Amino acid sequence: MREKLLKLFNKKNKWTLEELRKEMVTDSSSKLVSLMKTLNSLVAERKLINNHACYFPVKDEDVVGKVKDISKFEISVSNPEKKVYVEKKYAQNVFVEDEVLAVKEKGVWKVKHIFAHNIYRITGYFIKLKGRLVFHSDIDFHRDFEITNLNQFKINVNDRVVVKVIKYDNPMLVEIEKVIGNNKEKGVDITALLMKNNIRMEFNKKVEEEIRNLPAKVTSREIKSRRDLRFLQTVTIDGEDAKDFDDAISITENENGYSLYVHIADVSYYVKEGSSIDKEAYARGTSIYVCDRVVPMLPVELSNGICSLNESVERNTITCQMEINNQGIIESYLIYPSVIFSDRRCTYNKVNECLNGNEAAIEEYASLQKMIVTMYDCAKLLEKQANKRGSIEFVSVEPIIELNKKGKAINVTLRESGESEQIIEQFMIAANMCVANYMDDNNIPSMYRVHMEPDYEDLLKLKNICANFNIDVTIEEITPSIIQRLLDSIEDESVYVAISNVALRTMQKARYSNECLGHFGLSLAQYCHFTAPIRRYSDLVVHRMLRKYLFDNFQGNKEKDYSKIERQALQMSNKEMEAIIVEREINDYKIAEYMESFIGDVFEGIIVSVLEFGFFVQLDNSAEGLVAARTLFGYYEYEEKTMSLIGPRRTYTIGNRVKVRVTDVNVSKGQIGFEIV
Template identity: 30%
Template sequence: MPKDPTRGADPAKDPYLDREREKYGQPVPSREFLLEQLQQQRKPLSRKDFAELFGLTDEDALEGLRRRLRAMERDGQVVRNRRGGYVVVDNEDLVRGRVRAGPDGSGMLRPDRPGDPVYLSPREMRSLLNGDRIVVRIVGLDDQGRPAGELVDVLERANEQITGRYFEESGIGFVVPDNKRLHQDLIIPPDYRGEAKDGQLVVAEVLSQPSRRRQPIGRVIEVFGEHIEPGSEIDVAASVHGIPVEFPAAVLRESREFGEEVPEPAKAGRKDLRQLPLVTIDGADARDFDDAVYCEPTATGWKLIVAIADVAHYVRPGTALDAEAAERGNSVYFPRNVVPMLPEVLSNGLCSLNPKVDRLCMVCEMQIGREGQLRRSRFYEGVMNSAARLTYEDADAIHHRRDPSLRRRHRGVLKHIDHLFQVYRALRKERERRGAIDFDTSESVIEFDDQGQVLAIHPAERLDAHKLIEECMVKANVATARFLRRHRIPALYRVHEPPSEDRLENLRKFVAQTGLRLEVSKEPSPKDYAKLMQRVRNRPDRHLIETVMLRSMMAAEYRPDNGGHFGLALDAYAHFTSPIRRYPDLIVHRAIKHILSGAKPDTFEYHEDQLITLGEHCTMTDRRAEEATRDATMTLKCRYMSNQVGNEFNGVISGVTSFGLFVELDQLYVDGLIHITNLEQDFFHFDPVGHRLTGERTGKEYKLADRIRVRVARVDIDERKLDFDPVAHPLGPNGEVLEGSEIKRREGGRRRGGPPGKRGNRRGRRRRSE
């Protein structure tokens, strides 16, 4: 039988009462206690029911209860029914999360808590746009057996501005979003079009969000012009994906108040590491230095110190600075430019571990065994003075090539750099033993001239120094996760789930087309992937295979519940090493400081539901940054390729469709399309299972991972698309042109005629298949 709310519940039994007392002079029941009581009652409770339940009669207490319930409703923890009763969300029937729109007008809800995605029909999506946070009611299953949802409430609208092309038809203006996940056009009334002209790229403010009966309505607030001009690629990409660029005045004012140097009182009570030769090792163009490292041998292995910028000392909860950092979620690193999470006076100045200046830091000190295992670790607050700012190339040249000039310049840290490489080799072996996946992915570097024009594109080189820093940071993050779990304090973990069965099956089919075999048990392990990685290490199509393997895996998330990290083969992992550029790291630093201060874990200012929401938001901003960076990079590559029209390149077939072949160019890592009408004079049959096109008359075959030579035919910078024409014959595995008997062997000896009933209008059938 459900409880009668008039029987009462003792507020003194609230497990988070101490935390509430620290925050408020006259505390009201915590969110956790309110949810617990609501679940125990097993029926909706109104605000009056809650007041009676807790015996609240004081006006201030009643107002506090009202505000708390409103905040819980705003955050999606509860919803109100038509009678004003509150109902718990995240139960069997009500789910909250973020919308991910699909190309067909439908969508999926990614739940805040771990669970199956919820299908949203095109009818439900009429009221929504990609990225909105909502609450849905589960109403059954769709035709694929997935949970299907019905919209209950919109918690947060994700799109206040939309960037796209302005068009007019029959006197009606509208903006077609450049972001392909925004499936609805934005209606622009005549008085709100501003200076926009038909076909121009614009930014429009959303005045009215979509509903079941009408599309969203907006007004043009900025005009980029007919085309994406040189130098504006990053501004456009940031605008398209809703990345804030300018800082509010209050944020800049707060950041300037700290000054340019660390005051002496701030150094008091910290461990003094200023005589320790800590060094930073980063990219040549880096300006924000999060981490510094030091290593010395011990009787049982090494002492490894990872010192991280103490951003939490400056960025405090409740400030405009913290609110803006949380909203941004992370810094976004574009080619030649950065949109920082924190103002530059902090990110490049007072927080950055610049050389030869005092800086506050959070320190992870680790004892590493000879086999690379983490034996012990401890955390403390410190003050440091970086002995040197090294680039990856510097560190590699000092240790491997013994460069005399660099060794003279950095003579004070030479042995410590050697020690770092020693511990790196042990950490690397330990990584291989546990079966972590080593995606040594190929990336390209874009070089610019003084005017910002793309000068060249070439593959990035990954040195041992890159891997050294990566392994040191991974170990510090492992130590952090252990520390958080040991003290049972709520925080954010970096969670990477194992791949799903359908993703594994798709990967298995793909690798079979390349002559390989993926051996995976019912419960896949990272070692399954690692073994395949070893087999493709020296193949010319390695980059393609690694890319498909990477896409087969689940995306990593930030969550307060630890689910381990599949890719790194770790049972617990938390980001600690980059608080200048990642907000989850800042949350983790606050949790560590809370423990170091001697406070109880249950008095930590963040409650679980707050961390769920923050984790989901930071996961979204992380993926948003990836998409924006990818768009900006592709625009720049297309601009470079616009000067290569008519030139020939070698590449690999990265995708096969019914309408043609996608080819990725060697070293440039840019994809273009060979339309099926540009292949040989033949009718090509598409085999979706075998990922191949086969000529009916000639038997010529184009399949996934084949080498091919192409000519650049057309480049559309605004659409970020390239068209290629094939040149000569397919290439062999090492880039050689196949001729004579080799061509006949690969074509399978098929000749004229083909199977009965396959002749017809070749061009017409191709167009229909597209």
């Protein structure tokens, strides 16, 4: 019946149910039921559309995807294969995250059907209008709201709430789910954004009960069952405001090179699989870091307490001990349960100051000077090997958003990465390499971090954009070293930032898998995440497999673990993506809040993306805004091959440095509008 139905739609575009019933000769109730089931199945698969008057097909050239709000003028409709842009006047007042059908008519993309709404929670606050309290949503949904349970709450003006959608209508039927606080209170706005994105922020009573039964310190019995490394000089190196310490370092120098010890918090010893703490950690997947707080994967009693490698206390760890020669090659390694004593909690800034010769910092870290130099020398050798194998170094722009006492953004700067950050990065990569090598070579079930080779079509876009700057790049047999050589060849800073951005977007997204498929960006055949089990569930899975198969020498059937990790890997990949999206949304919101006070001011920036409706400019503080094509003088034509807007007087392309004026800011959407000066 399915194939026959689809053939009918090749003959005629629109069919009523009655016409289909007659055509399919459904003269019995069973055949009619079969027809309805098949039609419903094709609608669910987005092969057909039912507008309640008739059925019509989704064509190959149409786009079924989710809506994203791009600017005050456009939305995007995208799926994993394609993304198109629709002017809002052709968008049928769709909501963000709606699943829709976009059709191209006379060269213009239009939304023609809404399959499903995907927003279930809405944040906003109450205002007084004509003497009564009215709910004002943070995002304009083009309709009023009817709150079904308002009389159950004592609501004041400016109280911020989360409402749950009961029915999409006009007015939209909603009920208050939670009162977050008043707009005047610090952090209420960010709490609202986290709740809107369904971020889990509270731990349930079962978790709290389990926490109370956890030990506060390492016992003598535990020390006897582990390798005692308390004699080693051991430090942690983290940011100034860090409170959870996953990793600590010890290092000694010898005539052959270095013995490097990467100690990782033994979270799997305390968080047992299937426990309430474990179930909650699995549901969260990762800690989330935003400008005013951390939403932890584990309760703070664990993440900042017994699992954290705090200064001047003994802690249970899993150590990866590596023997590294004078060329930076890891000749051998051991992985084992251990106990350490962290001698010093160091910060990136202070270690950088020591390496830069700051006398005050050197005096403060006097007992660590030899160790710091040894770590630096060892890391440089590891970095040399990484460069040799072709590991790609992308420029990442990470904003630091400074808030005042009321929680308002008052400054945005860029996070700078110094030598100490590079030291820790090299050491963590080395440990992750060794653990992945052990798991893969010994056929032990594990969760791997995989990064596949980029698609040819995406590489072609990179090649075409490079051609704008007379840079030739070979993409037929792409390797990481080719990408790195491309980046190394660019001398102009603006062009480097732009090409690096394009190259990064060309890459496929890294994900988790139960298969060892290699990591393209690091140019490694084997890689996993082992070094951050306090904040990543993926690492906790790896620790559990190490304990089960290496430390406890399990010899049973592995298939159950392979299947379980396959499911876990999908969950962790999804939770990681959700965390990235919400972190980016909150950053955009706070950056827009900061830039709102600069409306009318002029800045310089780099064009980082060009689309048919305009181009995005990134300022030196990382703020991004849209220069809409309609604001440019004259007619501009979009050339997709080179991602350029070509006009009568000039061409705008990725990498151009331009002067822009801030024209408008939509804080709630995190959007900034620019115009060319």
